[in-house]
Amino acid sequence: MKIVLVVLGVLVLVGVLLGGSLMSARNELVAEHEAVQSAWSQVDVVLQRRADLIPNLVETVKGAAGHEEKVINDVTSARAAMMGAKTPAEKIQANSQLDQALGRLMVVVENYPNIKANENFQRLQDELAGTENRIAVERRKYNEVVQRYNTDIALFPKNIAAAMFGFQREDAYFKADTAAKEPPKVKF
Numbered sequence: 001m002k003i004v005l006v007v008l009g010v011l012v013l014v015g016v017l018l019g020g021s022l023m024s025a026r027n028e029l030v031a032e033h034e035a036v037q038s039a040w041s042q043v044d045v046v047l048q049r050r051a052d053l054i055p056n057l058v059e060t061v062k063g064a065a066g067h068e069e070k071v072i073n074d075v076t077s078a079r080a081a082m083m084g085a086k087t088p089a090e091k092i093q094a095n096s097q098l099d100q101a102l103g104r105l106m107v108v109v110e111n112y113p114n115i116k117a118n119e120n121f122q123r124l125q126d127e128l129a130g131t132e133n134r135i136a137v138e139r140r141k142y143n144e145v146v147q148r149y150n151t152d153i154a155l156f157p158k159n160i161a162a163a164m165f166g167f168q169r170e171d172a173y174f175k176a177d178t179a180a181k182e183p184p185k186v187k188f
Contacts, residue, residue, distance in 0.1 A: 025161035032149040036170055039142040040088055043174075046134045047082065047095060053128050054079045054102075060121045061109060068108045074101040088172035095174075102128075139174040146170045 054075060062072055078098040085091040109115050116122070150169050153162040161167075 025158045029167050035145045036149050039145040043138045043142050046138050050131045057124045071104050071108050075105050
């Protein structure tokens with residue numbers, strides 16, 4: 001009878017330890033999932049700030065370079081796509097299109113010294129540059145948090161807790177644009 005009680009006691013102790021470990025892993029995954037949501041929220045805030053600056057920037061350029069309609073329309077369309085995106089993956093894709101359109105707009109601006117000299121444009125360009133820096137910082141933080149979360153979901157024993165409690169990988173990462181991988185071509 002004593003042996004049965006000892007074996008039962010050991011089994012209960014092992015069960016409590018495993019259950020505690022499982023709950024601890026679940027709680028860590030919950031905290032990491034919330035960190036991912038928080039990091040995305042920060043990215044979303046700075047993307048919204050940039051989207052709010054763009055109409056003023058477009059109007060300033062439109063006034064001096066109105067015949068550059070295609071570039072202006074591209075920026076406007078990319079901004080609209082960004083504002084209409086719902087999921088992080090959609091916003092990341094729309095953000096990439098907006099980056100490209102803004103890059104083309106800045107190339108157009110280089111051809112118009114009167115725009116570059118415009119005080120309102122300079123102020124908007126400075127605000128946009130500051131916002132772009134914030135976006136870069138928040139993107140990096142977001143990618144780090146997502147990577148930590150995804151790693152923990154895949155590692156044993158947290159993968160057991162992740163499977164039991166329905167945690168899913170976050171696949172929305174910010175990545176370098178494929179066009180950015182090619183070095184710029186300089187011609188003299």
